Amino acid sequence: MYSVLGNHDYGSYVKWENEQARLANVDSLIARENRMGWCMLQNDHRIIYKGTDSIAVVGVENSGKPPFPDRGDLPKALQGTDGMFKVLLSHDPTHWRRKVLPDTSVQLTLSGHTHDMQISLFGFSVSKFYLSGTQRTVSGGQPGDCMSTSG
Numbered sequence: 001m002y003s004v005l006g007n008h009d010y011g012s013y014v015k016w017e018n019e020q021a022r023l024a025n026v027d028s029l030i031a032r033e034n035r036m037g038w039c040m041l042q043n044d045h046r047i048i049y050k051g052t053d054s055i056a057v058v059g060v061e062n063s064g065k066p067p068f069p070d071r072g073d074l075p076k077a078l079q080g081t082d083g084m085f086k087v088l089l090s091h092d093p094t095h096w097r098r099k100v101l102p103d104t105s106v107q108l109t110l111s112g113h114t115h116d117m118q119i120s121l122f123g124f125s126v127s128k129f130y131l132s133g134t135q136r137t138v139s140g141g142q143p144g145d146c147m148s149t150s151g
Helices: 019-035 074-078 094-103
Strands: 044-050 053-059 085-089 108-110 119-121 146-148
Touching: 044 074, 053 074, 074 085, 074 094, 094 108
Parallel strands: 053 085, 085 108
Antiparallel strands: 044 053, 119 146
16 A cells, blocks of 8 residues: 655644744654555566566655645656556646646656545445535536535
């Protein structure tokens, strides 16, 4: 299991006693995920091999537009993956159009940041069955885009 940090994981929205306490909280989160057997990708990658084939699972720290933190370092995370099929884990889906699509050859990006099933794929969302009247699609989508909703 691979994971990346999202905007809330940094604890920026909480008043901490000091910066050391905030950083200790982030370290604690990473340690808990490690104990569960998860691999936290922080601007790096892992290569999965199957026979003579391989893919790179690339993960960046949150790369968001303000007010969300931008700690992602995509060039660093991609080092050593040239010519490979790449799956990018990036918490904020706006990262794809801002930096991934124009600047990389990443073939697939998987994102979070879409709370409570608030996701639409090709205009369809299962949240319509559960969140009637609350779905709002983010503007600027193109056919085939996986669009999040505000939430």
